[in-house]
Amino acid sequence: MAEALVLIPGLACTSRLFEPQIEALSDGRTVLVADHMRDDSVPAIAARLLRETPERFALAGLSMGGYVAMEVMRQAPERVSRLGLLDTSARPDSVEAGQDRERLIALAEAGRLEDIHSRLWPRLVHPDNQADQVLQDISLAMLRETGPDAYIRQQRAIMARPDSRPDLPGIEIPTLVLVGEGDAITPPDIAREMAEMIEWSSLVIVPGAGHLSTLEQPERAIQALKLWLNEN
Numbered sequence: 001m002a003e004a005l006v007l008i009p010g011l012a013c014t015s016r017l018f019e020p021q022i023e024a025l026s027d028g029r030t031v032l033v034a035d036h037m038r039d040d041s042v043p044a045i046a047a048r049l050l051r052e053t054p055e056r057f058a059l060a061g062l063s064m065g066g067y068v069a070m071e072v073m074r075q076a077p078e079r080v081s082r083l084g085l086l087d088t089s090a091r092p093d094s095v096e097a098g099q100d101r102e103r104l105i106a107l108a109e110a111g112r113l114e115d116i117h118s119r120l121w122p123r124l125v126h127p128d129n130q131a132d133q134v135l136q137d138i139s140l141a142m143l144r145e146t147g148p149d150a151y152i153r154q155q156r157a158i159m160a161r162p163d164s165r166p167d168l169p170g171i172e173i174p175t176l177v178l179v180g181e182g183d184a185i186t187p188p189d190i191a192r193e194m195a196e197m198i199e200w201s202s203l204v205i206v207p208g209a210g211h212l213s214t215l216e217q218p219e220r221a222i223q224a225l226k227l228w229l230n231e232n
Helices: 015-025 042-051 064-075 095-109 113-124 133-159 165-170 188-197 218-229
Strands: 002-008 029-033 057-062 080-086 175-180 201-206
Touching: 002 015, 002 064, 015 029, 015 133, 015 218, 042 064, 042 133, 057 064, 064 080, 064 133, 064 165, 080 218, 095 113, 095 133, 113 133, 165 188, 175 188, 175 218, 188 201, 201 218
Parallel strands: 002 029, 002 057, 057 080, 080 175, 175 201
Antiparallel strands: none
16 A cells, blocks of 8 residues: 555635545545644644644645645654645735735625635636636535635635745655646746755646646646656
8 A cells, every 4th residue: 555645625625626636546545635624724724634644644735735735844744755736835925915815704704605706716727717617616616615614714824824935945855846837826937936946846837727727637637646656
């Protein structure tokens, strides 16, 4: 049995974000999805993950999941055998991003999840996928499953996250940095910045994908993850 793989979804996402990858990678390997809904800080989410996972594991997170993965590397780097940073950023929120999050939190407090989805959808996927109703239905279903309370906790956790860039040069395990070529939230330049700071990293830019690369181009994401998991 290969070492376990722990996946961390993004904001307002569930295990469905990784459904194609879980199916493809579960043969001979335990694949776990971290709980990122019950805590209101990135350190607390990371601590819960560490309590609920094997002693050593491969770790990959998308977007918010990447923020948590970098926190895991701060808390217990010896537990992680390889790291995947998917459609994420090591930078803290800008003032403008924080203001946008406050507006989305206000919508969640009012129970207006569909309005949140409508505002975010144009930036979540590649322009070529904007009209993909199946993708849009999955995205909205994940938001509804998350619910307003957990969504607010997640946003608060994201807003308070630290600048992880100073930690990146200290990462000395095989690291996959993957990003959709049309990611409007964490663009390829942000991924390149991370990859350049991690000596053992490989950068994969996924054509035809935006921020939800694992759902938009599942086979390309699977291929990249398999190569990463088999890297010596």
